[in-house]
Amino acid sequence: MSLGIYIQVPFCQTKCTYCNFHTGVVSSSRFAPYATAVQTEIREHRARLAQAGISLSDSFEKLAVDTVYFGGGTPSLLDPAHLQAMLDAIRETFSPQFREVTLEADPETVEPAKAEAWAAAGINRISFGVQSFSDVELKAAGRMHRRGDVYRAVPILHAAGIHNISFDLIAGLPHQTPESWRNSLDELIQLAPQHVSIYLLEVDEGSHLGSEILRGGAKYSATAVPSDDAMAESYDLARTTLAASGYLHYEISNFAKPGFASEHNRKYWRRAPYLGFGAGAHSFSGSQRWANHHDAAAYVQVIAAGKIPTEQLEMISPPQALEEELFLGLRQLAGIDLQVLQQTYGVSLADRFTPLESSGLVERAGNVVRLAADRLSISNAVFVELMR
Numbered sequence: 001m002s003l004g005i006y007i008q009v010p011f012c013q014t015k016c017t018y019c020n021f022h023t024g025v026v027s028s029s030r031f032a033p034y035a036t037a038v039q040t041e042i043r044e045h046r047a048r049l050a051q052a053g054i055s056l057s058d059s060f061e062k063l064a065v066d067t068v069y070f071g072g073g074t075p076s077l078l079d080p081a082h083l084q085a086m087l088d089a090i091r092e093t094f095s096p097q098f099r100e101v102t103l104e105a106d107p108e109t110v111e112p113a114k115a116e117a118w119a120a121a122g123i124n125r126i127s128f129g130v131q132s133f134s135d136v137e138l139k140a141a142g143r144m145h146r147r148g149d150v151y152r153a154v155p156i157l158h159a160a161g162i163h164n165i166s167f168d169l170i171a172g173l174p175h176q177t178p179e180s181w182r183n184s185l186d187e188l189i190q191l192a193p194q195h196v197s198i199y200l201l202e203v204d205e206g207s208h209l210g211s212e213i214l215r216g217g218a219k220y221s222a223t224a225v226p227s228d229d230a231m232a233e234s235y236d237l238a239r240t241t242l243a244a245s246g247y248l249h250y251e252i253s254n255f256a257k258p259g260f261a262s263e264h265n266r267k268y269w270r271r272a273p274y275l276g277f278g279a280g281a282h283s284f285s286g287s288q289r290w291a292n293h294h295d296a297a298a299y300v301q302v303i304a305a306g307k308i309p310t311e312q313l314e315m316i317s318p319p320q321a322l323e324e325e326l327f328l329g330l331r332q333l334a335g336i337d338l339q340v341l342q343q344t345y346g347v348s349l350a351d352r353f354t355p356l357e358s359s360g361l362v363e364r365a366g367n368v369v370r371l372a373a374d375r376l377s378i379s380n381a382v383f384v385e386l387m388r
């Protein structure tokens with residue numbers, strides 16, 4: 001077993017209309033104190049977690065850290081020296097055997113000197129929030145970059161020696177049409193990233209666009225959002241187009257060229273341990289889950305005051321662990337092995353899946369159950385049925 005480390009950088013240049021993350025647009029003068037606080041949290045995590053009633057065993061602390069993920073927000077906004085310092089704090093605190101070190105980046109933030117510094121720091125994977133190749137859609141969504149920035153950024157990364165690149169696209173952005181979506185997929189395939197994430201637009205109160213749609217307003221191009229059916233068709237088109245271009249579909253939202261599935265994100269779905277540092281970061285030890293304060297300013301103050309930033313702590317009971325195995329396991333296209341779960345948790349699950357199998361929501365081959373390929377776009381409905 002190995003350990004993953006996630007570092008949350010909750011700062012962005014603007015707020016995208018569809019974004020429901022806890023991120024803020026702040027002065028760049030706040031970046032350095034934040035990076036310093038994260039280093040302190042990393043170096044002193046054991047003592048501070050103990051204050052919160054979370055004790056990590058010696059064997060846990062000795063686990064090799066093989067994946068690191070800088071997520072956000074827009075971590076590529078930080079000075080590369082800050083990223084390097086956070087990685088050095090990990091190297092000096094844990095047992096580093098870095099295999100995959102990912103930085104989420106916005107395409108317009110990529111410059112040759114930065115990319116070279118990222119590579120020198122040990123970053124070997126870039127995850128781009130591309131979202132669309134249509135400037136009309138990007139503008140309406142409040143994105144800072146335009147299509148041309150993606151074409152400019154990719155060769156810069158290659159020149160710096162970073163060849164493991166992931167693109168995110170969002171199905172359901174305002175003004176998206178079947179033609180513009182097909183074009184975005186075509187352009188993506190031309191650029192040949194090693195990994196692709198396809199997300200469906202989330203409509204909830206947490207984003208400007210989502211709350212506008214829910215109250216029936218027209219701001220943020222809310223009336224130009226494709227229907228749910230159109231979004232599902234876009235997802236299915238992505239699935240078939242990417243498969244035809246050599247991408248393996250390994251998780252509901254994720255596709256990879258062989259050998260390029262995200263090792264870090266796989267830890268989440270496989271319930272492997274990970275530690276999160278920074279405001280709003282989540283952690284999982286195998287038996288406990290906890291999360292830090294969302295507010296970045298409060299996080300920096302709490303760390304400076306020598307306290308713990310942890311605000312939620314949950315012991316995971318065996319029944320909860322089983323529910324997690326089902327929910328997270330089914331997100332992976334490989335599915336779940338009922339026999340393994342039965343041996344681990346001492347409960348038979350076969351009957352639970354029979355109605356879902358009869359209604360075509362899941363497929364079963366021997367002991368392995370997986371979501372039916374043509375129902376992946378309604379996976380949430382399948383999970384609701386399963387948890388009844």
Ligand code: SF4
Pocket residue numbers: 011012013014015016018019020021023072073074106129
């Ligand atoms: S760049 Fe990402 S995290 Fe930042 S506002 Fe846009 S969607 Fe949200």
